[in-house]
Amino acid sequence: MSSTAPTTAADEFAHRATPMQKVQSSLHRYPWLSPLVVLALLLVIFGVLGLVLGVGDLENLFKPGTISLMLQQTVIIGTLAIAQTLVILTAGIDLSIGAIMVFAQMFMANLAVYTTASNVTFMAGQNPVLAVFIGLIVATLAGGLNGFLIVRFNLPPFIVTLGTLSIFTALTLILFKARTIQGKEMPDFMLLMSTKLEIGPLTFTLGLIVMLLLYVLFAYILRGTAWGTHVYAVGDDPAAAELSGINVKRVLFSVYVVAGVVIGIAAWITIGRTAAASPNVAPEINLETITAVVIGGTSLFGGRGRLLGTLLGTFIIIVLDFGLSLAGLDQAYRVLAIGVLVIAAVAVDQWIRKVKV
Amino acid sequence: MTTTSTTQPIVQAKDLNKSFGRVIGLADCNFELYPGEVIAVVGDNGAGKSTLIKCLSGALTPDSGEMHIDGEEVFFKSTNDSRAKGVETVYQTLAVAPVLDISENLYLGREIRKKGILGTVFRSLDKKRMRKEAMQSLNDLGVLTVQSITQSVETLSGGQRQAVAVARAGAFGSKVVILDEPTAALGVNESARVLKLIRDLRDRGMSIILISHNMPQVFDVADRIHVQRLGRRAAVVTPQSHQMNDVVSIMTGAMTVPEDQQQLTPVR
Ligand SMILES: Nc1ncnc2c1ncn2[C@@H]1O[C@H](COP(=O)(O)OP(=O)(O)OP(=O)(O)O)[C@@H](O)[C@H]1O
Ligand SMILES: [Mg+2]
Numbered sequence: 001m002s003s004t005a006p007t008t009a010a011d012e013f014a015h016r017a018t019p020m021q022k023v024q025s026s027l028h029r030y031p032w033l034s035p036l037v038v039l040a041l042l043l044v045i046f047g048v049l050g051l052v053l054g055v056g057d058l059e060n061l062f063k064p065g066t067i068s069l070m071l072q073q074t075v076i077i078g079t080l081a082i083a084q085t086l087v088i089l090t091a092g093i094d095l096s097i098g099a100i101m102v103f104a105q106m107f108m109a110n111l112a113v114y115t116t117a118s119n120v121t122f123m124a125g126q127n128p129v130l131a132v133f134i135g136l137i138v139a140t141l142a143g144g145l146n147g148f149l150i151v152r153f154n155l156p157p158f159i160v161t162l163g164t165l166s167i168f169t170a171l172t173l174i175l176f177k178a179r180t181i182q183g184k185e186m187p188d189f190m191l192l193m194s195t196k197l198e199i200g201p202l203t204f205t206l207g208l209i210v211m212l213l214l215y216v217l218f219a220y221i222l223r224g225t226a227w228g229t230h231v232y233a234v235g236d237d238p239a240a241a242e243l244s245g246i247n248v249k250r251v252l253f254s255v256y257v258v259a260g261v262v263i264g265i266a267a268w269i270t271i272g273r274t275a276a277a278s279p280n281v282a283p284e285i286n287l288e289t290i291t292a293v294v295i296g297g298t299s300l301f302g303g304r305g306r307l308l309g310t311l312l313g314t315f316i317i318i319v320l321d322f323g324l325s326l327a328g329l330d331q332a333y334r335v336l337a338i339g340v341l342v343i344a345a346v347a348v349d350q351w352i353r354k355v356k357v
Numbered sequence: 358m359t360t361t362s363t364t365q366p367i368v369q370a371k372d373l374n375k376s377f378g379r380v381i382g383l384a385d386c387n388f389e390l391y392p393g394e395v396i397a398v399v400g401d402n403g404a405g406k407s408t409l410i411k412c413l414s415g416a417l418t419p420d421s422g423e424m425h426i427d428g429e430e431v432f433f434k435s436t437n438d439s440r441a442k443g444v445e446t447v448y449q450t451l452a453v454a455p456v457l458d459i460s461e462n463l464y465l466g467r468e469i470r471k472k473g474i475l476g477t478v479f480r481s482l483d484k485k486r487m488r489k490e491a492m493q494s495l496n497d498l499g500v501l502t503v504q505s506i507t508q509s510v511e512t513l514s515g516g517q518r519q520a521v522a523v524a525r526a527g528a529f530g531s532k533v534v535i536l537d538e539p540t541a542a543l544g545v546n547e548s549a550r551v552l553k554l555i556r557d558l559r560d561r562g563m564s565i566i567l568i569s570h571n572m573p574q575v576f577d578v579a580d581r582i583h584v585q586r587l588g589r590r591a592a593v594v595t596p597q598s599h600q601m602n603d604v605v606s607i608m609t610g611a612m613t614v615p616e617d618q619q620q621l622t623p624v625r
Contacts, residue, residue, distance in 0.1 A: 028509075225480040226468040229461055233454040243416060243452035245437040245466035303456045 028352045031297035032309035038295070038341065039316050046323040056328035061319075064201040066326075070318050075193075075207045075273050076281075077288050078314040079266035081296075082218055083143075083259035084289040085310045089222075090235040090255050091302025092150070092157035097263055098286035099168040100142040102279055104267035106172050108135030109181040109277030112190050117179040128189035136264035142168060143260020147253040165286070172279050183275030193272030207269040214262065219307045231255060236303030291338055292317055295345045299353070316341070364623055365428050367392045367564050368413060368444070368533055373422035375408055382408035383419065384588035390533065391623035395555065395565045397575040400585030401608055406568045407449055409585065410535045413566075414446040415439040426533075437466070443532035447522045447539055449568075455511035460484070460491035462510050463525045494528040495520075498554055516547025523551060527558045534558055535566040540574060552578050572601045580624050584608055595620045 017025070027033055050058025060066050080097050087094040111131035114124045126134070142164065149160045172178070183191050193207035222228035233241040234251045242248045271277050282288075296313030298305025317338065324334045368390040375383040383405045390396050398406050411417040413424065415433030424431050426442045433439045436446065446452075453462050464487045470476035471483045488506045495506075498520070510518055519539055526534045536555065540548040548571075555578055559565055569575050575582060576596040584591045584607045592607050592614040599607075599614075606612035 224482055224484075226470070226482060227480070229457065229465065229468065229482070232456055233465055236454045236456045239450065240452040240454055241465070243436055243446075243448050244454070245435065245440060247435075303454070 024352055024354075027297075027348065030306075031299075031304060031352075032306045032312055033297075034345070034348055035296050035309050035312035035316060039312055039319065042316065042319050042323065046319070046327075049327065057326045058323065061323055061326055064203075066322065068203040070315075070322050071202070071208055072205050072273065073321075074314050074318050075205070075211050075269050076266065076285060077292055077317060078311065079207075079211045079214060079269055080263060080285060081289045081292040081310045081314055082214055082307065083262040083266070084293050085296075085298055085305065085307055086218070086222075086231065086255050086259050086262075087157065088235075088290075088293050088298055088300060089231050089302060089305055090252055091238075091300075092252075092255075093290065093300070094146065094157065094161045094256075094259060095286055096142070096146060096161040096164040096168060097259070097289055098282065099165045099172070100139055100260070100263050101267045101270060101285070102281060103142065103168040103172045104135045104139040104264050105271050105277045105281070106176045106181075106279060107138050108132050108267060109186060109190065109271065110176050111135070112187055113181050113185050115179065115181065115185075118176045120175050128187040132190070132268050135267055136261065139264030139267060140257060140260040143256045143258070143263060144253070146260075147256030150256065151249045151253045176279070178279045180276055180278040183271075186271070186277075190268075191272050191275065193269045194275065195272075205272065207272050210265065210269060214265065215307055215311050218262075222307060227251070227254070232303050234302075288317060291342055295338075295341045297345065297349070299349045300346065301349075301353075304349075304353075364391055366390055366425070367427055368566070369423075369425040369428075370409070370413065371423040371425075373409070373412055373419045373424070375405075375412060375417060375419045381405075381588050383412070383422075386422070386585075386589045388413075388583065388590065389621070390564050390566055392532075392564050393559065393562060394580040394623055394625055395559050395567060395578055396581045396583055397579035398566060398568045398583045398585055399570070399572075399575055399604060399608060400591075404585040404608070405588040406585050407537055408588075410446065410537055410566060410568060413439070414444060414535055416446070416448075440467075440529070440531075443530065444535065445526035445529065445531040445533070446535040447519075447526050447537065449537035449541070451518060451522055453510050453518060453522055453525075456509055458507045458509050459495075459513075459521055460488045460506045462521055463487070463491045463494065463528060465525075467529070491528075495524050498524050498527060498557060514547070516543050516550060519543060519547070519551055520554065523554050523558075527554075527561075527563065531563065533564050533566070535568075537568045538570065539567070540569065540571060548574065572604065575604075576601060581620050586610060593619050593621055595624060 046058055046061055049055040050061055080101060083097055084094055108131050110118050110120050110124060111126045111134055112128040146160055146164055149155055150157050193205065195206040197204045222231065230246050230251045233246060234248050238248050270281060274281055292313035293310050294300060295316055296309030298309055320334050320337050366389040370386060370388040373383045373386045386405065386409055388409060400406050408417065412419045415436045415438045431442060454465060469483045469487050471481045475481040492506050510521060523539065539551050543551065552574060555565055555567060567579065579596060581593055581595050582604060583593050584604060586608060594614060598620060603612060607614060
């Protein structure tokens with residue numbers, strides 16, 4: 001089966017493909033190409049504006065200090081977007097990721113710190129390692145609750161996670177009384193993820209490294225294991241997956257549980273990043289994870305996408321954020337730009353679905 | 358015409374019933390498939406053909422009745438149970454995952470992991486081996502026209518997809534292959550290729566159940582023809598004993614065949 005000579009009609013057709021069709025089929029094969037191009041374009045535009053034309057403070061965008069800050073800034077969206085990618089690959093959506101993350105980090109902090117202003121004082125003052133561990137378990141259970149409701153009662157993920165979004169937001173307020181716990185009140189271990197590491201001219205944090213390792217780990221799991229293949233198959237066509245002998249419900253449930261684990265890790269990273277545990281740490285975070293996944297080239301219809309795209313999508317959000325504010329533009333322009341990107345990404349997805357190689 | 362034979366059916370269903378609410382899918386349906394034969398199942402839309410084979414493949418559980426594989430009673434809870442008994446199915450709605458590539462599809466649900474710690478601890482897939490063996494089984498079946506084994510299935514033509522589905526059914530040491538309208542969506546040439554695949558599978562010793570509405574194809578490839586009507590078996594005839602329009606008459610109830618003129622035992 002050598003591919004030296006065109007042997008089939010499809011083959012010949014591929015040889016006659018127009019440039020547009022070639023773009024389409026490349027995007028189809030490598031869904032992370034479009035976010036890569038967008039990111040590169042952004043950097044070029046900001047580069048020209050800043051370094052050549054001297055617009056605003058844009059030249060600072062390329063200083064090691066700013067780059068380090070941007071990288072550190074990706075950890076919250078970036079880590080949570082891994083969980084969102086897993087869910088969206090199964091053609092689901094998770095609206096509760098941010099709420100569960102906030103709940104878990106408040107849980108961790110309120111266990112580790114003795115405060116009279118919560119309703120859980122009876123279990124406060126734990127060893128911080130135990131506190132983080134329990135927080136991880138809580139997030140995992142919360143993910144499991146989503147999965148259970150979706151699988152057991154055949155409910156749409158949108159509705160279930162809309163419900164658990166409210167439930168966990170409310171629980172955060174009820175149990176922890178919305179009091180922000182500052183980093184300086186916490187034992188060091190709680191802030192471990194903020195540990196700084198010099199890498200060349202850049203400053204990384206441990207949280208950033210953990211996030212990058214999670215990307216490598218989950219990229220491997222998705223592409224290199226049977227579970228990963230099943231996640232794609234279930235998202236692509238659940239009926240076909242079932243007939244192929246895949247236990248669709250078990251795969252779906254496990255995806256939400258695994259998402260819960262990732263959310264738990266993100267909670268700990270967030271405490272380090274923000275040096276606090278606060279109920280209003282990142283009010284936009286849930287939409288931002290969906291944005292990162294979608295502009296990263298993963299299809300909202302499931303079964304199609306790569307984790308690398310999500311990482312690039314996260315970078316795009318952060319670069320836009322920094323670039324536009326350094327250019328002296330209002331926050332509103334960044335929101336506008338993100339909106340345009342999301343719609344463009346969905347349009348591109350629709351287009352590449354129609355590919356004929 | 359009836360011959361007495363001691364051969365035991367490889368697949369047998371006795372008095373199967375299956376209803377969907379008030380709709381009756383199967384009503385005391387009997388069925389036998391003998392080793393090494395191609396039996397065609399024909400019948401009007403809604404006669405219960407798909408329901409019958411879904412019960413036999415574990416995709417549906419019958420409300421009552423018995424199923425036997427090689428004489429042993431079986432109770433399938435999922436399609437994995439029937440696969441474990443050597444029964445493979447190509448469904449009317451092609452059960453392939455379009456985004457996955459050919460080799461991933463062939464091995465979907467029974468992936469091979471690497472040997473040693475990489476496979477046991479890190480659950481790493483042996484993609485190289487799967488691709489090689491997928492290539493081999495496509496070669497064995499003479500399905501040579503795919504460009505690459507890592508091509509995603511959605512980029513294949515209808516006939517190529519069907520070939521992948523049939524190859525998957527025939528690839529894992531299966532004894533019985535069930536095909537539900539495998540040529541319904543195909544052109545003349547692609548249909549001919551799938552029919553050839555069916556004969557190849559039979560020549561390799563497999564027993565085949567073919568559901569089809571296409572009478573010329575049925576008469577071309579089948580050893581016996583099971584006519585399904587209103588959820589039960591109306592008759593079993595052969596391409597030699599009856600004409601195509603007879604079979605259509607049996608399907609619609611315009612003709613009945615006395616049991617002694619049927620072919621309830623194998624012909625090969
Ligand atoms: N999942 C289901 N829910 C409800 N009714 C069903 C279901 N599956 C089949 N039926 C009904 O059972 C009867 C038999 O259907 P079946 O699909 O077995 O027919 P068929 O012989 O395969 O027809 P076709 O030639 O159209 O494929 C039909 O009346 C059908 O409407
Ligand atoms: Mg049918």
